Amino acid sequence: MVKIVKLILYKLRNGEYFQFMSDFKSLLEALGPQAIHSEAEFADFDTALVKLDDELRVDKGSVLTEELQNIDNDRDKVWRAIDMRIDATLLCTITEEVEAAKRLRRVFDLYGDVRRISYNEETAALSNLLGDLEQEENNAFLATCGLGEWVNRLNSLNVAFKAKQNERDTELANKNSGNAKAVRIEIDPLYELMVERVNAMVSLNMQTPEIENFVKELNQKIETLENTLASREGRRNSNEEELPAAEVN
Template sequence: MKKINILVTPGPKLSNVDFYQFITSQANHIKSLGDTMLTDAELRNLVITILSFAEDFNKAILQVQKNLKSDDIATKNQVRDISISALKSWVKNATYSTDEAELRAANGLTTLLDTYGDIARMSLDKESGTIDKLVAEFEGPTYKPMVEKIGLSARLARLKADNNAFKALYEGRRAESITKDSAKAISLRRQVNEQYQILSSYVLLRAKMTDDAQYAEALQIINTIRKEYNELVARHKAALKAAEEKKKAEEKQKEEEQKKTKKS
């Protein structure tokens, strides 16, 4: 038996959407080898079965996403987007003040807002977290005096309330979705993964036992796509680590600024 290796699958570490693409990419590439090369009826059937299960799985995860994009959620999101715009407009108007203290405060707040980018264009989850972070900074010792100086407190409170209202509705809907549709998606993902493991094991075994090109080609496809997605997982892990380190550095800087403020 030949010594042939298969790369470790990144499947368990992938999101539902990435997992679906990971599976269907391999199955479709193997299928595209054509009937002339794929003479093994068992291999063809395994590929067809996986694609069928994968489509059912995709429908389930799309249903979960649809439940989280209902009209009432969209309305709540629009409300908080308006609050963001109102807050930014108030700060911008303050940059035209003839009062030097107000002008300094407005410029300081503008600089901070610029670091957050276009919050309203972020994904729903990311927007919620970003607004929470922004509000926390505005309410912190560094920026609170600036907020009060230009009379921004009411609009900040409005944004905080609108974001909390959105999160309450969104998280409640998410919980309902997890209870119903997500349970179905989890079950289907498990079935897809079981079929994928059968396919991978079958291809590896046949590639080791024979010199038939269809198995060598199929194994090459599996390894190539596994390598691609393993690299994706590694990049994501590195990005999370960098974000965590950045967060710790910012928290440390805030603590130092607070200490300086207390001393002064």
């Protein structure tokens, strides 16, 4: 007898949670809530899921998100401009400038292409990179390559990005006030009750071929989520283990 496997709902991020519950709803609609004697519970579940969708749309709809993206685009452009200026200087035949560019290239390469990582990681990487570039021994190299103003511009944009990100997070926190979490608390017991009814029917050998297929498809979606959670937990543990070494650098 194959039953619906347990999924630890609280570990899911809001987006993952909403997608899973939407998939559950679609599967149950295809089966028919009456097949598991859950018409009333499904109606309440559907209403709560609409509420959760509304709450999550608030997160996505912040006007500040577009402003944040624009600042990020600007800082990416300045980073790229500095990167290209160093490469161009390495090609010139003025020994002093080439040597200065070599020194700056070594510093730059320590952080890789910061445009390809997450917002928080990029902000932190740029803060560290700028800290290195602004050390006294690099001031002359920046001046030689004509990069002083560009580095100052990158620093200003990085500071502005962090400030705008904090502003957006505060706005969303005040706007949402934990409502998505509150709606999830409404949904969880309704989901668990319907799952319990399906599993009870399986235990009593009352399942139909349609219910068996419902269980199979839902378990496949749960397995996919479990793999996602396991992968995320593995990365988190790996980062914790590597943290001391990163701090030394």
